[in-house]
Amino acid sequence: MADVAFPDEAETRARWGNFAWTAENAAQATKIIARYPAGRQRSAIMPLLDLAQRQVGAETQTQGWLPVPVIEYVAAQLDMPFIRALEVATFYTMYNMAPVARYHVQVCGTTPCMLRGSDDVMAACKNKGLIKGKTTPDGLFTLTEVECMGNCSSAPMVQINDDNYEDLDYDRTVAILDALAAGETPKPGTQEPGRHTVEPLGGPTTLKEMVSGNHDYRGDW
Amino acid sequence: MPKVTVDGIEVEVPAGATVLQACEAAGKEIPRFCYHERLSIAGNCRMCLVEVSPGPPKPQASCALPAADNQVIRTDTQMVRHAREGVMEFLLINHPLDCPICDQGGECDLQDQSVAYGKGHSRYDENKRAVTEKYMGPIVKTVMTRCIHCTRCVRFAEEVAGVESIGAIYRGENMQITSYLEQAVNSELSGNVVDLCPVGALTSKPYAFEARPWELSKTPGIDVMDAVGTNIRIDVRGRQVMRVLPRINDDVNEEWAHDKTRHHIDGLMERRLDRPWVRRDGKLQSATWAEAFEAIRAVNAGSSVAAIAGDLVDCETMFAAKTLVNALGSTMLEGRQTGLSYDVSSLSAVNFNTTIARVEEADVILLIGTNLRWEASLINTRVRKAVWRRRAKVFAIGQEVDLTYRAEWLGNDAALIAKLPKTVTDAFAKAERPMVIVGGGALAVTGAQAAAQALVKTLNLVRDDWNGFNVVHMAAARMGSLMLGYAQSGGIADITAAAPKLAFFLGADEVDFANFDKSFKVFVGHHGDKGAHAADVILPAVAWPEKAGTYVNTEGRVQVAERAAFAPGDAREDWSIFRALADVLGVNVGFDSFDACRASMIAAVPALGREGEIADYGWSLPKGGTAKPSGPIPSPVKDFYLTNAIARASATMQRCSAELLHGETFEEAAE
Numbered sequence: 047m048a049d050v051a052f053p054d055e056a057e058t059r060a061r062w063g064n065f066a067w068t069a070e071n072a073a074q075a076t077k078i079i080a081r082y083p084a085g086r087q088r089s090a091i092m093p094l095l096d097l098a099q100r101q102v103g104a105e106t107q108t109q110g111w112l113p114v115p116v117i118e119y120v121a122a123q124l125d126m127p128f129i130r131a132l133e134v135a136t137f138y139t140m141y142n143m144a145p146v147a148r149y150h151v152q153v154c155g156t157t158p159c160m161l162r163g164s165d166d167v168m169a170a171c172k173n174k175g176l177i178k179g180k181t182t183p184d185g186l187f188t189l190t191e192v193e194c195m196g197n198c199s200s201a202p203m204v205q206i207n208d209d210n211y212e213d214l215d216y217d218r219t220v221a222i223l224d225a226l227a228a229g230e231t232p233k234p235g236t237q238e239p240g241r242h243t244v245e246p247l248g249g250p251t252t253l254k255e256m257v258s259g260n261h262d263y264r265g266d267w
Numbered sequence: 268m269p270k271v272t273v274d275g276i277e278v279e280v281p282a283g284a285t286v287l288q289a290c291e292a293a294g295k296e297i298p299r300f301c302y303h304e305r306l307s308i309a310g311n312c313r314m315c316l317v318e319v320s321p322g323p324p325k326p327q328a329s330c331a332l333p334a335a336d337n338q339v340i341r342t343d344t345q346m347v348r349h350a351r352e353g354v355m356e357f358l359l360i361n362h363p364l365d366c367p368i369c370d371q372g373g374e375c376d377l378q379d380q381s382v383a384y385g386k387g388h389s390r391y392d393e394n395k396r397a398v399t400e401k402y403m404g405p406i407v408k409t410v411m412t413r414c415i416h417c418t419r420c421v422r423f424a425e426e427v428a429g430v431e432s433i434g435a436i437y438r439g440e441n442m443q444i445t446s447y448l449e450q451a452v453n454s455e456l457s458g459n460v461v462d463l464c465p466v467g468a469l470t471s472k473p474y475a476f477e478a479r480p481w482e483l484s485k486t487p488g489i490d491v492m493d494a495v496g497t498n499i500r501i502d503v504r505g506r507q508v509m510r511v512l513p514r515i516n517d518d519v520n521e522e523w524a525h526d527k528t529r530h531h532i533d534g535l536m537e538r539r540l541d542r543p544w545v546r547r548d549g550k551l552q553s554a555t556w557a558e559a560f561e562a563i564r565a566v567n568a569g570s571s572v573a574a575i576a577g578d579l580v581d582c583e584t585m586f587a588a589k590t591l592v593n594a595l596g597s598t599m600l601e602g603r604q605t606g607l608s609y610d611v612s613s614l615s616a617v618n619f620n621t622t623i624a625r626v627e628e629a630d631v632i633l634l635i636g637t638n639l640r641w642e643a644s645l646i647n648t649r650v651r652k653a654v655w656r657r658r659a660k661v662f663a664i665g666q667e668v669d670l671t672y673r674a675e676w677l678g679n680d681a682a683l684i685a686k687l688p689k690t691v692t693d694a695f696a697k698a699e700r701p702m703v704i705v706g707g708g709a710l711a712v713t714g715a716q717a718a719a720q721a722l723v724k725t726l727n728l729v730r731d732d733w734n735g736f737n738v739v740h741m742a743a744a745r746m747g748s749l750m751l752g753y754a755q756s757g758g759i760a761d762i763t764a765a766a767p768k769l770a771f772f773l774g775a776d777e778v779d780f781a782n783f784d785k786s787f788k789v790f791v792g793h794h795g796d797k798g799a800h801a802a803d804v805i806l807p808a809v810a811w812p813e814k815a816g817t818y819v820n821t822e823g824r825v826q827v828a829e830r831a832a833f834a835p836g837d838a839r840e841d842w843s844i845f846r847a848l849a850d851v852l853g854v855n856v857g858f859d860s861f862d863a864c865r866a867s868m869i870a871a872v873p874a875l876g877r878e879g880e881i882a883d884y885g886w887s888l889p890k891g892g893t894a895k896p897s898g899p900i901p902s903p904v905k906d907f908y909l910t911n912a913i914a915r916a917s918a919t920m921q922r923c924s925a926e927l928l929h930g931e932t933f934e935e936a937a938e
Binding site for chain 2 (some may be wrong): 055114
């Protein structure tokens with residue numbers, strides 16, 4: 047991230063200088079701010095930045111990002127110095143500091159996913175024309191490699207927009223990307239047939255009696 | 268009062284003290300980078316690790332750990348040594364080995380502590396991180412690859428300077444300290460981050476590659492850029508003042524100095540008067556001292572003589588001029604060049620009575636016609652501290668400016684002083700430590716001084732152990748000049764009305780010289796500014812670092828500066844000029860050396876001999892009567908960076924003014 051410069055300032059200012067909440071988001075922002083005690087309104091910076099990013103996304107038909115004037119707008123609403131808001135926005139990876147595509151493909155590359163084949167997932171993305179840190183020319187996909195997203199028991203996984211796709215391999219990844227490109231909505235969650243969430247593959251191996259009801263194991267000890 | 272044992276030494280520390288402070292109390296040196304006495308505690312450099320029991324069996328950051336009763340602290344164990352070596356090795360992983368070309372070299376915390384606590388070698392073979400330079404304005408040069416992320420600069424900007432524009436963006440290895448969008452840090456205190464930076468990431472731009480610390484001779488001095496009397500150290504190489512750094516004085520400047528104090532010094536090398544000049548046929552021509560003296564003698568002024576003191580002069584200079592003028596039979600002395608004529612019958616009524624240090628204790632503050640940030644930056648930081656720490660309430664009358672803290676602006680009308688809104692009087696009624704600060708702008712409004720003095724009674728400003736009535740001056744010479752009697756009851760207008768045949772201007776550049784067209788004007792000063800242009804004879808004197816002198820700051824504190832450098836060319840010390848003039852004009856001033864001059868000054872005004880003490884003016888208010896001031900209060904400081912002849916001659920100050928106050932942009936030279 048460090049070498050990613052903020053996008054051209056004059057241009058961004060011209061485009062986003064007049065950013066303001068939509069009526070709906072303005073109400074939502076007020077609601078969010080009200081969650082925090084008086085004098086601690088600055089704590090609302092994170093949900094508000096997220097809200098702003100989503101509004102930018104809605105306006106640009108993408109996953110949204112945080113142009114500097116938008117960060118300033120949010121900071122001004124919370125009466126906090128711009129640099130403090132910028133610190134937050136640049137610290138967390140889920141705030142995009144540069145525009146992303148309609149589908150933000152975030153491939154987990156941390157150890158459990160890597161052991162379970164995240165290299166194949168990356169290869170599938172690459173063969174579909176996605177380049178790490180870049181947006182495809184058709185504006186559909188932005189690829190990012192991220193650290194652990196907490197789906198280790200159904201690794202490997204990608205997060206695309208707000209949904210997780212788990213238990214991937216090369217073909218399943220290609221299928222998901224194709225479906226998204228065709229405008230369909232693939233089923234989020236595990237892609238393993240017969241698996242619902244993150245239950246063990248091939249049925250439970252321990253605590254089997256618990257499947258049917260609440261079993262008291264204390265007598266077995 | 269917890270009692271702790273540090274390496275077998277038992278010490279008692281005040282409640283709330285940290286383990287680091289306890290170690291210091293026991294005389295142990297604890298290495299640190301992020302910890303700073305005057306900033307909040309961050310605890311992120313991990314250099315101050317010590318072993319503490321009871322507690323987890325691992326080294327602990329002493330700066331962020333409160334000292335508790337019966338703690339046993341070890342700073343000399345193998346574990347602590349290892350921990351320090353480890354931290355040092357990690358800090359140096361991404362720190363470039365560019366000490367030979369780094370301006371911090373020789374006075375670098377990282378260098379020193381690496382020698383004292385480091386391992387002596389590195390096991391790191393990977394590529395080092397590199398960070399692009401950040402633009403922080405005309406004063407601060409950045410080499411961010413050297414940054415170790417102590418965040419002292421961030422905390423200083425937020426807590427002391429009150430300009431929240433420095434921060435740390437990105438995270439982890441990519442973390443970078445930067446100003447917001449790399450805009451200039453628009454603070455008059457920005458130079459302090461250079462001193463705070465423990466490494467060479469933030470260095471002084473005007474001083475870049477100029478000198479090494481071991482080449483400099485260091486002399487204690489007193490700043491003359493404003494009336495706070497900042498304690499400074501003057502670093503000189505050869506004849507040139509290379510830099511000015513603040514000295515620690517908790518009663519005055521803590522350890523800060525504003526940018527004008529630090530960086531006006533390049534003006535000392537420009538536009539200097541290095542030989543006498545005499546006006547012949549309407550044009551100033553270079554002359555010898557003898558010719559210049561002859562021209563003054565030829566005026567034959569008799570006792571029609573006046574002396575006007577400028578803002579930067581020391582008490583000895585003013586005393587020497589006063590002695591000469593008195594010996595000639597005149598008492599026409601004035602220091603308020605711009606024409607102020609406030610009542611000085613009681614010096615305590617024009618003094619900063621609360622004292623600078625105790626400003627922090629105030630809980631309700633009323634500022635009258637003062638842009639404190641520009642008139643006395645380091646008093647402004649104290650007010651900010653009162654607001655920040657004690658939640659003091661600040662009201663202000665005058666032109667609205669950003670003071671770096673929240674002030675309730677009542678309007679710019681002097682009539683408000685006599686008729687304060689109810690919210691203000693209510694707040695003062697409940698105040699325990701009420702304070703009023705009257706600025707130079709207010710003193711210029713007729714009746715405002717009397718109206719402000721009336722507040723002493725109505726707002727109950729003076730109590731046991733507390734005097735909340737303050738006047739803040741802007742000239743380093745002001746309190747000294749008033750103590751030496753440089754004040755006419757009608758101000759400088761009295762002198763112009765008397766139209767003296769001979770008028771001495773002691774570095775006075777802000778005078779309206781058109782009013783002196785009937786006088787033979789002798790400018791005794793060091794810079795070719797407005798005063799020299801208007802003069803009939805110019806006698807080159809020395810600038811502040813080139814003479815020893817006594818200064819009295821706005822709270823009446825008498826401070827003595829030593830001589831640090833030598834003046835260029837034929838310039839002479841001020842006292843010796845007046846001593847020589849005495850012979851030329853055939854009178855006796857009674858001193859033949861600087862020491863004798865100072866001694867007779869102290870004999871005349873004993874308070875000037877008590878260095879470091881606040882002169883006791885007694886407490887009394889002149890009978891003001893009922894004054895009804897009205898009208899807008901003018902702002903006496905038009906341009907913070909260009910308030911005097913030296914600053915106007917300084918390229919750095921001109922650039923600061925153009926860039927920070929007038930919004931000009933400068934292209935940075937590619938490196």
